Amino acid sequence: MVTIQDYLNSGVIDVVPLLSLALNKSHAQLIAYHDYQLNNEEKTQLNQLIKQRQTGTPFAYLSGKKGFYHLDFKVTPNTLIPRPETELLIDIALDLFDKNQIYEVLDLGTGSGIIAVTIGDKNPQWCLTATDFSIDTLNIAQQNAKTNIKFQLGNWFEATPNQTFDLIISNPPYIKQDDLHLNDLSFEPQSALVSGKNGLDDIRTIIDNAPQHLNKKGYLLLEHGFDQQQEITQLLSHNFFKIQKFKDYNHRNRAILAQIK
Numbered sequence: 001m002v003t004i005q006d007y008l009n010s011g012v013i014d015v016v017p018l019l020s021l022a023l024n025k026s027h028a029q030l031i032a033y034h035d036y037q038l039n040n041e042e043k044t045q046l047n048q049l050i051k052q053r054q055t056g057t058p059f060a061y062l063s064g065k066k067g068f069y070h071l072d073f074k075v076t077p078n079t080l081i082p083r084p085e086t087e088l089l090i091d092i093a094l095d096l097f098d099k100n101q102i103y104e105v106l107d108l109g110t111g112s113g114i115i116a117v118t119i120g121d122k123n124p125q126w127c128l129t130a131t132d133f134s135i136d137t138l139n140i141a142q143q144n145a146k147t148n149i150k151f152q153l154g155n156w157f158e159a160t161p162n163q164t165f166d167l168i169i170s171n172p173p174y175i176k177q178d179d180l181h182l183n184d185l186s187f188e189p190q191s192a193l194v195s196g197k198n199g200l201d202d203i204r205t206i207i208d209n210a211p212q213h214l215n216k217k218g219y220l221l222l223e224h225g226f227d228q229q230q231e232i233t234q235l236l237s238h239n240f241f242k243i244q245k246f247k248d249y250n251h252r253n254r255a256i257l258a259q260i261k
């Protein structure tokens with residue numbers, strides 16, 4: 001293959017974004033310069049990217065970034081790739097409190113930082129804390145921050161000793177350890193995805209410990225697997241009430257919000 005058009009005709013998976021990445025050209029520029037002949041260096045770089053993509057590397061890890069809500073986030077193989085489903089948590093959180101008042105909000109297991117960074121950017125009055133137990137992940141989240149966010153390292157609430165919040169948000173690992181879908185997710189950190197036999201180990205830990213870290217009338221907001229809502233409602237019922245359930249854009253059960261009793 002010699003020209004951009006040759007590559008466009010090749011049927012290679014993600015060829016347009018791969019060409020854009022290798023040649024630093026927009027989609028429109030690729031079309032406009034479709035008979036441009038790639039030099040040897042460009043061909044070598046593009047062919048390497050194509051090979052990596054064909055062997056399963058997600059495009060976001062090749063480009064090093066992923067869009068989420070209204071922002072672009074740096075991602076590396078140490079961070080989960082942000083999913084559009086998680087935007088639901090942002091919508092629910094932004095609707096919950098007055099934008100102009102001060103609230104303490106915690107993003108537990110922040111990964112690339114999408115939840116804390118997006119909420120902090122939308123509502124700069126709110127005080128954001130973001131945690132993760134992976135230092136590499138937390139470093140990336142820090143690089144993605146646009147506003148002043150407290151980043152704290154540790155295993156779930158061990159990262160926030162003696163701190164309390166008005167809202168705790170988490171998109172924790174929630175996939176069952178023998179789930180066959182994990183085969184398709186092998187490039188992403190398994191510690192961000194898998195949570196014991198039924199996928200609920202981390203959610204249970206968060207629900208059990210959240211009450212000590214919530215202010216009066218505080219809320220817990222969780223993303224979860226499409227088939228976990230009933231069990232999570234049961235787990236929440238001891239210490240929480242006003243439980244609200246939400247579906248994602250594919251009409252699958254995906255999030256749950258509850259207020260401390």
Ligand SMILES: C[S@@+](CC[C@H](N)C(=O)[O-])C[C@H]1O[C@@H](n2cnc3c(N)ncnc32)[C@H](O)[C@@H]1O
Nearest residue numbers: 080082109110111132133155156171172173192
């Ligand atoms: C499903 S990912 C979500 C990442 C990010 N919040 C998002 O929505 O893209 C779960 C995150 O929780 C972190 N995590 C997993 N187990 C943890 C633990 N025991 N304590 C703290 N963070 C943990 C992982 O490192 C990962 O970043």
